[in-house]
Amino acid sequence: MKRLSLLAGCALLASCKPEPPDLPEQLIPEPNVAQVETVVYLVGDAGDALEPRSPLIRRLQADVEAWSEQLPGDSAVVVLFLGDNVYPDGLDLSSEPAWERDSTVLQGQVNAVAGPWGRRRAVAYFLAGNHDWGDYRGDAARLKVQEEFLDRRRAQGMRVRLQPEAGEPGPALVDVGSHLRIVIYDTAWWLLAADRNRKTRVLTQTEDMLQSAGSREVIIAAHHPFRSASSHGGNVAFWRGLGVRFLLARSGTLLQDLNSVPYRALLEAMKESFHVKRPLLFAGGHDHALQVIRHDEADEPRYTVVSGSASKVSRIGHIPGMVYRASKPGYMKLFVRHDGHVELFVVAAPNPDFLACAGEGEALQRCMAEYTAAFETRFGLRLR
Amino acid sequence: MKRLVLLLVLIAATSTPLRAQDAGGRVLPAVIGGVAGVAGGGYVALSLVVAQARAGTYIHDFKDMFGWRSAPVIAGGLLGTGLGIYSPDRLRRAIIWGYGGVVVGGAVGLGVGLLVWPPPEGKWAGAAIGAGAGLVIAYIAGALTAPASGDLGKSDAVVPVMIRLPVR
Numbered sequence: 291m292k293r294l295s296l297l298a299g300c301a302l303l304a305s306c307k308p309e310p311p312d313l314p315e316q317l318i319p320e321p322n323v324a325q326v327e328t329v330v331y332l333v334g335d336a337g338d339a340l341e342p343r344s345p346l347i348r349r350l351q352a353d354v355e356a357w358s359e360q361l362p363g364d365s366a367v368v369v370l371f372l373g374d375n376v377y378p379d380g381l382d383l384s385s386e387p388a389w390e391r392d393s394t395v396l397q398g399q400v401n402a403v404a405g406p407w408g409r410r411r412a413v414a415y416f417l418a419g420n421h422d423w424g425d426y427r428g429d430a431a432r433l434k435v436q437e438e439f440l441d442r443r444r445a446q447g448m449r450v451r452l453q454p455e456a457g458e459p460g461p462a463l464v465d466v467g468s469h470l471r472i473v474i475y476d477t478a479w480w481l482l483a484a485d486r487n488r489k490t491r492v493l494t495q496t497e498d499m500l501q502s503a504g505s506r507e508v509i510i511a512a513h514h515p516f517r518s519a520s521s522h523g524g525n526v527a528f529w530r531g532l533g534v535r536f537l538l539a540r541s542g543t544l545l546q547d548l549n550s551v552p553y554r555a556l557l558e559a560m561k562e563s564f565h566v567k568r569p570l571l572f573a574g575g576h577d578h579a580l581q582v583i584r585h586d587e588a589d590e591p592r593y594t595v596v597s598g599s600a601s602k603v604s605r606i607g608h609i610p611g612m613v614y615r616a617s618k619p620g621y622m623k624l625f626v627r628h629d630g631h632v633e634l635f636v637v638a639a640p641n642p643d644f645l646a647c648a649g650e651g652e653a654l655q656r657c658m659a660e661y662t663a664a665f666e667t668r669f670g671l672r673l674r
Numbered sequence: 675m676k677r678l679v680l681l682l683v684l685i686a687a688t689s690t691p692l693r694a695q696d697a698g699g700r701v702l703p704a705v706i707g708g709v710a711g712v713a714g715g716g717y718v719a720l721s722l723v724v725a726q727a728r729a730g731t732y733i734h735d736f737k738d739m740f741g742w743r744s745a746p747v748i749a750g751g752l753l754g755t756g757l758g759i760y761s762p763d764r765l766r767r768a769i770i771w772g773y774g775g776v777v778v779g780g781a782v783g784l785g786v787g788l789l790v791w792p793p794p795e796g797k798w799a800g801a802a803i804g805a806g807a808g809l810v811i812a813y814i815a816g817a818l819t820a821p822a823s824g825d826l827g828k829s830d831a832v833v834p835v836m837i838r839l840p841v842r
Contacts, residue, residue: 426734534716534720534739535736537720538720538724538733538736540794542727542795542798543723543724543733544735545732545734546735549794550727551727551795552732
């Protein structure tokens with residue numbers, strides 16, 4: 291018994307980690323409509339959010355619709371779904387039993403731009419995440435199904451598309467307004483593919499896009515983030531999975547972790563490209579948290595954001611440069627002002643309980659109304 | 675340091691009860707052998723996965739460890755249980771040597787990893803692979819070199835039999 295107590299004590303001791311330092315609160319006021327040229331939403335890892343039960347999806351829909359109504363001009367509102375749009379294995383074929391659930395999840399995201407104003411002024415780009423591929427051998431069949439689904443919705447008037455196209459690595463270029471360029475990748479392709487020539491071509495195209503951006507600020511958008519303080523970034527407790535997960539993370543054995551050899555090669559290659567022009571922001575999901583990280587090195591983007599808690603939430607640690615972190619459901623939005631200033635805001639719920647509503651009928655409706663209203667802007671920072 | 679303490683406690687917890695083998699027959703060694711075998715097999719599975727990754731075949735998620743990749747866990751459990759029944763002496767030596775193999779193999783692997791692969795993951799990968807290899811080699815060597823006196827079926831093996839007679 292004594293030995294057992296000692297063993298348990300040791301286990302507890304080894305698992306204790308110091309709490310990450312508190313970060314100073316930062317919240318600038320949101321700009322008024324007259325000052326805003328475009329709004330870009332960053333929503334990641336929504337693949338478990340069922341629209342009728344997801345307060346976040348409902349809040350996002352209302353937010354997008356409100357800004358679409360207020361901002362004049364075509365494509366003034368852009369929504370980037372940062373991958374892992376359908377868990378666990380991408381969108382299944384319509385003949386399969388999983389189709390009903392999978393398609394409901396994806397339709398909820400499509401509906402973010404399906405309101406009366408959203409249809410006219412908002413556009414949504416869906417990026418592929420590793421789960422959207424649904425196949426670890428590099429077969430893009432599931433991704434093709436998702437692309438066809440989005441194509442059908444586009445034919446019905448909703449401006450949605452998979453970007454880059456299914457099975458293509460990108461980069462895809464989207465210029466927004468007069469101040470912003472978004473360069474989009476399927477980073478899951480990079481991790482799965484062994485085609486060196488194609489990878490070289492991706493980097494050449496990236497440099498061209500950065501070079502030709504001129505005075506536009508560049509946002510890199512991909513499922514896999516540039517930096518993260520959550521589990522894919524190596525923040526794994528020693529005792530999780532009896533130490534196995536810890537060792538897998540430390541040794542770079544998990545392909546989807548930032549320190550695996552292919553992922554590291556991807557980031558190094560990107561950094562090479564950034565010498566041409568330093569991007570303002572690298573936006574990713576993948577880890578289920580909200581993170582804003584400032585970088586000082588010239589070959590890194592000025593900021594990294596991780597916005598991957600649209601339907602899942604996981605623990606988060608601290609890394610140098612971090613200015614905001616939250617393990618809460620939420621999303622981010624960028625305001626690009628007419629004068630070229632760019633501001634980042636984080637919209638989040640008070641805690642992880644707000645991910646989904648249970649119950650049926652009136653109880654469900656009450657919960658949805660209450661939880662949706664609980665999402666607030668909790669962080670705001672001028673990036674430029 | 676904390677992990678070192680933990681390791682020592684684990685060694686003590688799993689090896690000391692073997693002294694009670696005579697009292698408990700071979701059931702206790704079999705159970706201990708099974709548990710230690712499962713743990714060791716788990717570690718060997720981890721080492722194999724790390725080695726595979728270094729060769730370019732990655733797993734995507736922790737969950738991918740389950741399935742055929744966890745075969746060493748079952749093999750280790752069966753081997754440990756079998757060894758516990760066949761020869762508690764061999765099991766004891768295999769476990770103790772196995773722990774030593776983890777430490778020595780891990781240290782050697784760490785050094786090799788530092789030399790062969792880029793930091794900081796290289797040393798961890800080397801240590802994980804080395805520890806797994808060290809465990810297997812030392813476990814087998816320990817089991818083979820232990821005295822055969824306690825082996826099942828050997829004439830000098832003592833299996834205690836107790837008969838209770840009521841005395842008024």
